[in-house]
Amino acid sequence: xxxxxxxxxxxxxxxxxxxxxxxxxxxxxxxxxxxxxxxxxxxxxxxxxxxxxxxxxxxxxxxxxxxxxxxxxxxxxxxxxxxxxxxxxxxxxxxxxxxxxxxxxxxxxxxxxxxxxxxxxxxxxxxxxxxxxxxxxxxxxxxxxxxxxxxxxxxxxxxxxxxxxxxxxxxxxxxxxxxxxxxxxxxxxxxx
Amino acid sequence: xxxxxxxxxxxxxxxxxxxxxxxxxxxxxxxxxxxxxxxxxxxxxxxxxxxxxxxxxxxxxxxxxxxxxxxxxxxxxxxxxxxxxxxxxxxxxxxxxxxxxxxxxxxxxxxxxxxxxxxxxxxxxxxxxxxxxxxxxxxxxxxxxxxxxxxxxxxxxxxxxxxxxxxxxxxxxxxxxxxxxxxxxxxxxxxxxxxxxxxxxxxxxxxxxxxxxxxxxxxxxxxxxxxxxxxxxxxxxxxxxxxxxxxxxxxxxxxxxxxxxxxxxxxxxxxxxxxxxxxxxxxxxxxxxxxxxxxxxxxxxxxxxxxxxxxxxxxxxxxxxxxxxxxxxxxxxxxxxxxxxxxxxxxxxxxxxxxxxxxxxxxxxxxxxxxxxxxxxxxxxxxxxxxxxxxxxxxxxxxxxxxxxxxxxxxxxxxxxxxxxxxxxxxxxxxxxxxxxxxxxxxxxxxxxxxxxxxxxxxxxxxxxxxxxxxxxxxxxxxxxxxxxxxxxxxxxxxxxxxxxxxxxxxxxxxxxxxxxxxxxxxxxxxxxxxxxxxxx
Numbered sequence: 001x002x003x004x005x006x007x008x009x010x011x012x013x014x015x016x017x018x019x020x021x022x023x024x025x026x027x028x029x030x031x032x033x034x035x036x037x038x039x040x041x042x043x044x045x046x047x048x049x050x051x052x053x054x055x056x057x058x059x060x061x062x063x064x065x066x067x068x069x070x071x072x073x074x075x076x077x078x079x080x081x082x083x084x085x086x087x088x089x090x091x092x093x094x095x096x097x098x099x100x101x102x103x104x105x106x107x108x109x110x111x112x113x114x115x116x117x118x119x120x121x122x123x124x125x126x127x128x129x130x131x132x133x134x135x136x137x138x139x140x141x142x143x144x145x146x147x148x149x150x151x152x153x154x155x156x157x158x159x160x161x162x163x164x165x166x167x168x169x170x171x172x173x174x175x176x177x178x179x180x181x182x183x184x185x186x187x188x189x190x191x192x
Numbered sequence: 193x194x195x196x197x198x199x200x201x202x203x204x205x206x207x208x209x210x211x212x213x214x215x216x217x218x219x220x221x222x223x224x225x226x227x228x229x230x231x232x233x234x235x236x237x238x239x240x241x242x243x244x245x246x247x248x249x250x251x252x253x254x255x256x257x258x259x260x261x262x263x264x265x266x267x268x269x270x271x272x273x274x275x276x277x278x279x280x281x282x283x284x285x286x287x288x289x290x291x292x293x294x295x296x297x298x299x300x301x302x303x304x305x306x307x308x309x310x311x312x313x314x315x316x317x318x319x320x321x322x323x324x325x326x327x328x329x330x331x332x333x334x335x336x337x338x339x340x341x342x343x344x345x346x347x348x349x350x351x352x353x354x355x356x357x358x359x360x361x362x363x364x365x366x367x368x369x370x371x372x373x374x375x376x377x378x379x380x381x382x383x384x385x386x387x388x389x390x391x392x393x394x395x396x397x398x399x400x401x402x403x404x405x406x407x408x409x410x411x412x413x414x415x416x417x418x419x420x421x422x423x424x425x426x427x428x429x430x431x432x433x434x435x436x437x438x439x440x441x442x443x444x445x446x447x448x449x450x451x452x453x454x455x456x457x458x459x460x461x462x463x464x465x466x467x468x469x470x471x472x473x474x475x476x477x478x479x480x481x482x483x484x485x486x487x488x489x490x491x492x493x494x495x496x497x498x499x500x501x502x503x504x505x506x507x508x509x510x511x512x513x514x515x516x517x518x519x520x521x522x523x524x525x526x527x528x529x530x531x532x533x534x535x536x537x538x539x540x541x542x543x544x545x546x547x548x549x550x551x552x553x554x555x556x557x558x559x560x561x562x563x564x565x566x567x568x569x570x571x572x573x574x575x576x577x578x579x580x581x582x583x584x585x586x587x588x589x590x591x592x593x594x595x596x597x598x599x600x601x602x603x604x605x606x607x608x609x610x611x612x613x614x615x616x617x618x619x620x621x622x623x624x625x626x627x628x629x630x631x632x633x634x635x636x637x638x639x640x641x642x643x644x645x646x647x648x649x650x651x652x653x654x655x656x657x658x659x660x661x662x663x664x665x666x667x668x669x670x671x672x673x674x675x676x677x678x679x680x681x682x683x684x685x686x687x688x689x690x691x692x693x694x695x696x697x698x699x700x701x702x703x704x705x706x707x708x709x710x711x712x713x714x715x716x717x718x719x720x721x722x723x724x725x726x727x728x729x
Contacts, residue, residue: 010541023363027197036362037199038305039222039653044576046543051362060441062362065516067528082538085530093531104583105539115533 001031002057003153004064006083007050009075010100014141018073019050021145021166025158026054036062045102047079054153073148075127075141076100077112084119093119094148094189096127096140123147123189130184136174139181146185156186195367200359201226203330203366204269204297207337208241209234210371211293214264215242217252219623220652221271222306223360224299228269229653240374245649247658248594248623249274253281253296260294261386263378265341269297272313277594277624279316282350286320287396289385290348292375293341299355302481303513306357306651308574308593310511312482314459317352321400323407324352324459325416326434330364332457336416338369343410347403356481358435358513404460412465416457419469426451428475430523431466433457433486436479439519446525461486463493470494477522478502481514544579550683550711551577551644555587557688557709558613558642561695568699569609573597573625575617576650588615595624598641602632605639611699612638618645618664619657626671629706633672638702640695643668644683646713654716661710668706677705684711 005022009015016037023035036051051064066085072093074080080095087093093116099109116122125147131140142163149156163182167175198206205227208216218228231243246252249270259266270278275298282296298316301307317324325340327333333355340351384392411417429452432440437455444450454469456462470476476498478487487502494500501507501522508514508522517527545552555577562568572578572588573596580587590600598621601614616625621643632639645664649655659667665680677698681691691709698705 011543012546023197027365032365033197034362034364036358039225039361044543044579044651045541045546047541060438061516062358062364062435062438063515065442065520065528067530069530078538078541081533081536084532087531089529089531091531102544103539103541107539115536118533119531 001153002053002055003071004069005052005054005071005073006064006069006086007052007073008079008083009048010079010102011045011048013048013075013100015048015050015075017166018075018141018145019052021159021162022148022152022154023052024162024165025152025154028158028162029154031056031153032059034059034062047082049083071148071151073144075144077109077116077124078107080116089120092121092123092151094123094125094144094151096144097124098126098128098140125185125188127185130188131181134180134184135177136181139178142178142181143185143188146182147189149182149186150190195365197363198330198334198366199226199361199363200327200330200333200355201299201361202230203333204337204353204355205230205234206366206368207334208265208267208295208341210368211338211341212265212372212374213241213267214292214374215244215256215259216267216269217244217246217255218269219246219249219252219274220649220655221274221299222652223301223357224269224271224274224297224355225652225655226360227267227297245655245658249278250281253278253285256294257281257285257288260290260292261380262292263380264292264375266292267295267297269299271307272298272300272311273307273309273593274298275313275316282316283320284388285350286322287388287393287400289380289382289396290344290350291378291380293344294350295337295340295344295353296350297337297353297355299357299360300482301357303357308591310482312485313352313354314485315483317354317459320350321404322349322352323347323411324354326354326457326459327359328434328437328455328457330359330366332416333359334366334368336457347407349400349403354434356435408460408462411458411460412462414458417455417462417465419452419454419465421450421452422469424450424452428477429454429470429473431456431469431476431478431486433480435481436514436519439514439516440479440523442516443520443523443525447523456486461489466490466493470498473498475499475501477507479508479514479519479522484510542582544582545576546714548714549576550646550709550713551580552585553685553688553711554615554642554644554683554691554709555580555585557691557695558615559585559587560692561699562611562613565611565699567609569601569604569612571597571600571604571612571614573616573620575620577615577617577644580615594620595628598625598632599628601639601641602628602635602637605637606635610638611640613640613642613699615642615644617650618643618647618661619649622658626667629668630671632704636703639704640698641704641706642695643706643708645708645710647710648713648716650713650715654713654719664708668708673704673706677701677703679706680708680710682711683709
């Protein structure tokens with residue numbers, strides 16, 4: 001078993017937290033993990049991606065080869081398309097529909113979402129709205145983990161455990177909000 | 193023994209701690225920053241080792257040298273271009289009889305994710321004639337760092353650990369071993385070897401050269417340089433270094449017959465071993481992250497009838513970072529198609545200053561103050577504010593190396609351009625801007641130095657500056673900047689008109705002026721608040 005994920009988004013959207021929770025969960029369940037991150041200049045509002053590789057065998061490369069990823073998990077619709085060449089023809093694009101239009105020539109959003117829907121396996125999640133309903137727009141990235149959870153080779157219980165660990169220092173209410181966001185994301189993706 | 197998940201940088205840090213590290217020194221620089229950040233966190237929890245940010249890479253290296261003189265183990269870490277700043281102590285420390293183990297961890301940035309160039313530090317190790325270890329996994333990053341301290345004490349030389357971005361910033365599993373205690377304090381028994389007067393230096397240089405065969409014997413027999421599949425019937429051989437090994441392994445299944453493979457992880461490279469490995473082969477592909485260092489060297493090692501293919505021969509791209517797909521193509525394998533959407537071109541999303549960043553307000557003021565001066569020059573420097581080069585600011589015209597904005601402004605002004613403004617961040621100024629400012633003060637050069645004081649080292653994640661913001665004005669005044677041309681401004685947009693007027697007045701002044709624009713980085717303010725919330729919870 002091998003499950004390669006390209007995590008995409010814009011600097012500041014919490015892409016690395018998403019990666020960390022999935023990676024910790026996979027390791028907890030005995031999988032080998034390699035997680036390549038982007039730090040430094042590109043984090044300043046630019047395109048950010050992480051390569052996360054999960055396998056039941058040792059993993060050589062930190063980077064995912066083209067045409068082989070199982071999932072592009074994106075916090076932002078335009079960014080979900082940037083890494084399509086890395087996706088396997090049988091892979092899934094899972095993206096939030098919330099655009100970060102922090103530059104002048106951002107394409108028409110409705111047109112962009114329509115193009116994403118033409119892909120063989122695309123899941124679009126209204127993540128920020130679900131996060132607000134769960135109690136905080138800042139939990140948008142947890143909605144996206146929830147939406148991905150049924151595709152990932154790890155159990156929901158393990159993911160919930162590590163969401164709890166990540167936010168433990170911020171108090172029980174923050175943990176609860178993030179767990180609610182996680183559940184909402186899972187329901188939105190599965191219930192489609 | 194226990195297993196843990198670490199960034200490549202953190203694996204180096206923990207390897208150093210478990211090797212009996214006494215002190216670590218560094219200046220923040222992507223992708224090396226997390227080595228020291230890990231050690232600072234470790235010290236908060238465990239009380240040791242000493243882990244400090246320094247004014248720059250040169251001072252960091254020299255402080256580590258002092259620890260070695262005292263017989264204890266020191267780690268100094270930096271990014272590749274940081275080693276240019278520390279080149280003076282590094283090159284000379286190769287001649288000293290190192291006492292306590294001294295390890296230099298350098299993180300190169302092939303592909304220039306966050307750097308001005310992609311220089312390959314292996315050449316620096318060769319230049320200094322010392323051993324370099326290059327890990328290709330997190331486990332090796334940990335193990336090699338531990339071993340490097342032993343090698344440093346055995347060969348009495350500094351040892352380089354060469355990392356690259358993809359290892360420094362990727363997470364993987366590490367199994368740790370029993371920690372070793374710190375060395376006791378024991379001053380160097382050969383103090384004359386630390387005094388590089390010509391007579392001593394000539395003796396020390398000869399001694400370093402005489403140790404080269406022993407170093408080569410070590411690299412020829414160590415487990416970091418390995419051959420697999422020597423009997424393979426494949427028509428060519430593969431030599432990898434560093435992470436190239438991983439990208440090669442990623443593709444090996446599709447090759448049918450796996451070629452004979454030599455991996456080099458320890459330098460000076462083992463020439464005899466390579467000659468023996470190549471044997472009767474007529475073609476060798478060299479895959480290395482960085483410069484065609486080994487490939488070039490092999491042209492003098494292997495007979496001319498062997499085709500040596502690599503970055504220099506054109507079989508691998510001459511620049512940029514390697515990845516599984518580049519290695520795949522160089523092995524002659526077909527690329528695998530991914531998904532595409534026809535007719536869709538994606539606009540790039542370049543990095544930019546955060547919304548409301550004080551640097552943005554300062555750039556607006558600079559541009560307004562220089563209105564009507566078509567020959568105005570704004571030199572700048574390394575940091576978040578380098579993004580002032582991009583739209584919507586288009587406000588700066590240079591970014592070369594730490595501190596260069598100040599010296600370049602002086603040269604440009606003396607060559608006849610006017611007005612000239614140098615824009616530099618507070619931490620970069622303290623790193624390398626103070627000394628060129630002394631030059632400008634001496635000549636009363638007609639230029640304006642604008643120090644953007646956001647009270648932090650912003651680009652690398654908000655480390656503290658070496659001296660606090662409150663001391664910057666006194667420092668500049670103490671260097672000799674005249675009081676009537678030294679101003680401290682609040683870089684808030686509500687003071688925009690005033691700030692622009694002060695800048696305008698000073699750029700028109702035909703002498704040196706310094707303006708310090710102060711407002712804290714939004715990220716550190718946010719983090720400060722988060723820490724307060726966490727402390728209350």
